[in-house]
Amino acid sequence: MSVINCNCCDLVFDSESKYYAHYIGIHKSTSPSVKKILILGGGFGGINVLNKIEKKFQNESIEITIVSDENFFLFTPMLPQVASGLLHPSNITIPVRYFCKKAKFLHASIDSIDLEQQLVTIQRSFDNKVRTLEYDYLVLALGGQTNFFNNKNLEKHSFTMKTITDAIAIKNHLIVMLEHAAQTGNYELQRTLLTFVVVGAGFAGVETVSEINQFIKKSISKSYPTINPKNVNVILISAKDRILPELNEKLSEKATEFIEKDRIMIIKNTKAVDADEENVQLSNGGKLSCATLIWTGGTKMDRVISDLNCEHGLGGRIIVDGSLRMKNKENVFVLGDCALIKDDSLNSYYPSTAQHAIREGKTVAENLLLTFKKQNKLKKFTFHSLGIMAIIGERVGIATIAGKNITGIPAWLIWRAYYISKIPTFGKKLKICVDWLTDSILARDVTLVGSIKKKEIHSIHINENMPSIKEQLMSNN
Structure with missing residues (x-):
């Protein structure tokens, strides 16, 4: 048939x-x-x-x-x-x-x-x-x-920051690295496990590296007493001579100051050109031993x-x-x-x-x-940016609004106020505010969520004479 x-x-x-x-x-x-x-x-x-x-x-x-x-x-x-x-x-x-x-x-x-x-x-x-x-x-x-620029090794060994799945995968991976590092007394192995490299110094890269740094530091402080904090290396790689090129030079320098004060290493004028399971090869000839590589370098x-x-x-x-x-x-x-x-x-x-x-x-x-309405004259798109903002540490932000540079806690508060106002539903706004509040008084959750099975179905055929669910259940009795 x-x-x-x-x-x-x-x-x-x-x-x-x-x-x-x-x-x-x-x-x-x-x-x-x-x-x-x-x-x-x-x-x-x-x-x-x-x-x-x-x-x-x-x-x-x-x-x-x-x-x-x-x-x-x-x-x-x-x-x-x-x-x-x-x-x-x-x-x-x-x-x-x-x-x-x-x-x-x-x-x-x-x-x-x-x-x-x-x-x-x-x-x-x-x-x-x-x-x-x-x-x-x-x-x-x-x-x-x-965009990995056709580099298959970088694509294979990197995490990305585009989707909600990416974010969940990164969090799980960070916890795995912490758990492994907590169980080894080998200095070199622990340092490799606790080296986190983010490629790309635009907004995505800078905010990602800042958030990761906060998570690692807080988690070690509260939950991993066997880890030596000195073995942690969080590194940001920028292909340009400064970070956040979207900002003016003065604000970019201020952002660099905040980030480096938070013990994040910035490598400028450098690209990641290759990678394997435990190393990242740099364009300056250097090589970083790391188990975590996050790519935000292009679209x-x-x-x-x-x-x-x-x-x-x-x-x-x-x-x-x-x-x-x-x-x-x-x-x-x-x-x-x-x-x-x-x-x-x-x-x-x-x-x-x-x-x-x-x-x-x-x-x-x-x-x-x-x-x-059959009108030939359409509206032209014009828009001037309201401002640019980023969070770059704990209660630290940077922003340029109406040509004015704002840094520190005021920029951090403006970032939160602006973006919470753009969340579509009241319920989501409330949940985010609760998350922010509890983070200020409680330790970060280091629960590791394992892989989730997904069932794949390639085809379902419908038979018009198929009995109802009730009839099927009755026939089995």
Whole structure:
């Protein structure tokens, strides 16, 4: 008997007549007047577009679908605090379905995009089932991937800091290193186990190395009396002549002062060029013995973005016009990490930050509404950064706001106040505040969470004559 899968949903049919009846009745019943808006990506860009258009399109005949390979929105600015055990992972993740008041959410990865046919092929991770989605308007808000610059050894032996899984993996690994170090009296082995190297001195690298340093020091002090703190080496590697190149030179120097005061070693004008299980090879000819290497050294575009038949620019990002539309594709909007957006006022490009993605989302939503109203003049995207902030130690931060440099506890408080205000739900805000409060009075948790089994299902066939669960249970009695 032949089996036919419906490419639009999860059903399987044992005859063509049943399949066509289903397809015509279900998938072709939508009126052509109902326009389909498809959003790809559940990060800051995609979620903010979704929020805005659900409010703006109250009286419009539209069908909104958002697709993401994670079923949650991740608040990435607080990711290093999960790696250090300061915050619980669930406190910085919000289910995408929370934002779907009118929209439909599909948990799947993007396989390909056909701009000519206006089709997007997606693949469900649960059973690898592939289906195709039609769209009238497409919003591309896909994030970047970690770039190892084709170095397979660095990729194999490094941790990354992009996802919530990365943060959890790093925390678990740090605890394993502490446990192993606590059980050896060999000085050289303990020093290797307690050497932690972070590559990349941008915001992700600096905040990660600072959080790791705090976690290691506090954990040894409270829970590992057999470890000699002098054997701990936390190292930050910068390819440039200073850290945090996004900041002005004066503030960068102040950040360096804070970090080095916290006994973090900074190696400048150096790149990590190779690695194995216990060593990192540097471009200056040196070699570091370490069991922990964390890579925050670069970003590249996802294959789906790279393969698109459109104009690409710096870093493989998609070149867009002032209204955030793909060139020569008036129904495709691009924002976030995958968009290359020109800042005409500075003759440069806007950075890929959360605050820019949020504002880009607002512009895309407004332009979608103008397009629906058949207006030719769309809104141009312009945005000047509200400021730049980072936490670089215990109750220590740096910030530049409205051209003014702020350091120490005031910057640390501003960072916390600003980002807690951006957390989408009150419940998550409250949980984060509780985590921050308990951290100030209690020791960090060094519980090691082991690997979790995941069941894989490659296909499920539906039999229309299958008895109900109740009938199945009754037949077994």
